Amino acid sequence: MSTAGKVIKCKAAVIWEPKTPFSIVEIEVAPPKAHEVRIKILASGVCRSDDHILSGELKVNFPIILGHEAVGVVESVGEGVTSVEPGDKVIPLFVPQCGECSPCIHPKGNLCKLNDFGTFFGLMSDGTSRFSCKGELVHNFVSTSTFTEYTVVHESSVAKIDAAAPPEKVCLIGCGFSTGYGAAINSAKVEPGSTCAVFGLGGVGLSAVMGCKAAGASRIIGVDINKDKFPKAKEVGATECVNPLDFEKPINEVLIDMTEGDGVDYSFEVIGRTDTMIAALTSCNMNYGTSVMVGAAPTKSEMTVPPGLIITGRTLKGTVFGGWKSKDSVPRLVSDFMQKKFTLDPLITHTMPFDKINEGFELLQTGKSIRSVLIF
Numbered sequence: 001m002s003t004a005g006k007v008i009k010c011k012a013a014v015i016w017e018p019k020t021p022f023s024i025v026e027i028e029v030a031p032p033k034a035h036e037v038r039i040k041i042l043a044s045g046v047c048r049s050d051d052h053i054l055s056g057e058l059k060v061n062f063p064i065i066l067g068h069e070a071v072g073v074v075e076s077v078g079e080g081v082t083s084v085e086p087g088d089k090v091i092p093l094f095v096p097q098c099g100e101c102s103p104c105i106h107p108k109g110n111l112c113k114l115n116d117f118g119t120f121f122g123l124m125s126d127g128t129s130r131f132s133c134k135g136e137l138v139h140n141f142v143s144t145s146t147f148t149e150y151t152v153v154h155e156s157s158v159a160k161i162d163a164a165a166p167p168e169k170v171c172l173i174g175c176g177f178s179t180g181y182g183a184a185i186n187s188a189k190v191e192p193g194s195t196c197a198v199f200g201l202g203g204v205g206l207s208a209v210m211g212c213k214a215a216g217a218s219r220i221i222g223v224d225i226n227k228d229k230f231p232k233a234k235e236v237g238a239t240e241c242v243n244p245l246d247f248e249k250p251i252n253e254v255l256i257d258m259t260e261g262d263g264v265d266y267s268f269e270v271i272g273r274t275d276t277m278i279a280a281l282t283s284c285n286m287n288y289g290t291s292v293m294v295g296a297a298p299t300k301s302e303m304t305v306p307p308g309l310i311i312t313g314r315t316l317k318g319t320v321f322g323g324w325k326s327k328d329s330v331p332r333l334v335s336d337f338m339q340k341k342f343t344l345d346p347l348i349t350h351t352m353p354f355d356k357i358n359e360g361f362e363l364l365q366t367g368k369s370i371r372s373v374l375i376f
């Protein structure tokens with residue numbers, strides 16, 4: 001029997017307040033309104049950005065359904081939806097692409113004005129939610145919310161992908177892979193023969209290593225305080241790895257020494273700490289080095305950058321979703337994956353049923369996983 005137009009009761013992992021585990025509860029998911037799409041989730045990855053909400057580092061409105069790196073199937077669509085239809089395999093987009101606002105129109109832009117990234121309003125564009133639990137409104141997360149059997153997103157926050165793509169793998173194209181890989185290819189524009197340093201070798205950092213390698217970098221130095229991350233980093237392209245805890249001097253001085261006093265051409269901060277953002281900036285060449293901030297620093301944190309670090313010619317920049325225009329690029333990235341232009345296997349260390357979500361987060365928090373993928 002068709003569920004279109006009806007409220008769906010299903011299981012979701014809800015967070016009621018920070019620093020508490022997920023509770024799997026029954027929620028009600030309202031039908032999609034005009035220009036909205038209701039999606040049955042098939043697989044969703046566990047990303048550190050979700051964990052920043054659990055830890056309280058990023059501030060949002062509670063209760064909330066997290067999750068933003070997923071694959072699903074369209075269950076039904078609201079009035080006026082033209083780009084997807086029921087039965088399509090899709091990836092929800094935490095950075096939307098409306099195609100009409102100034103960043104969408106500008107060739108260099110990708111942060112569509114419909115984004116809820118940074119403000120974490122947690123509601124649909126009409127100020128209401130499609131989620132409720134026992135009559136209480138539940139917020140969404142970065143226009144997606146994928147730790148639920150069903151979600152509703154705006155049409156600009158969903159892209160149709162190849163029906164043959166394996167959900168438990170290509171879900172990483174919804175965030176971790178695309179963010180890291182794009183940081184190297186699009187945001188830094190790494191050049192052949194260059195030297196790169198990647199701070200933080202989690203799912204996003206390893207994807208940045210893969211992007212640096214694909215761009216032809218000749219040296220890629222991985223930096224992490226967890227040496228267990230080094231073998232995987234070398235497998236995906238790091239030429240050497242260093243642990244800041246092994247040195248008495250600051251890691252930026254170590255990297256300057258390793259590059260005969262020059263510093264690296266490109267550095268990437270893929271952790272989410274202001275001290276490592278400064279270290280990454282200081283590690284790059286004083287005259288032409290570029291440092292890209294990828295990690296999400298805590299809400300309201302501030303960073304003091306001595307002007308002398310920049311005046312000599314360094315560039316400090318940031319990236320959201322690796323600079324990709326999401327709705328255009330995600331289907332292409334999926335077809336590149338299907339044509340074996342890159343692999344996602346090294347990034348996926350664990351898969352588990354959706355109701356084991358708390359175990360997935362514990363593996364991330366204890367540094368034992370790269371990506372855990374929840375299967376619905």
Ligand code: PAD
Pocket residue numbers: 046047048049050052175176179199200201202203204205223224225226229244270271272273276293294295296297319320321322364367370
């Ligand atoms: P992760 O936790 O899997 O990886 C972080 C890595 O950093 C781990 O291997 C840690 O051991 C390491 N680390 C922690 N502290 C230090 C330190 N002081 N020095 C060196 N290494 C350290 O996270 P992830 O790969 O899922 O995400 C990384 C960051 O990127 C995180 O802040 C997340 O919120 C952010 C992110 N940003 C975007 C974006 O669009 N900009 C998208 C997705 C994720």
Ligand code: ZN
Pocket residue numbers: 047048049050068069175176
């Ligand atoms: Zn993410």
Ligand code: ZN
Pocket residue numbers: 096097098099100101102103104111112113114
């Ligand atoms: Zn837009």
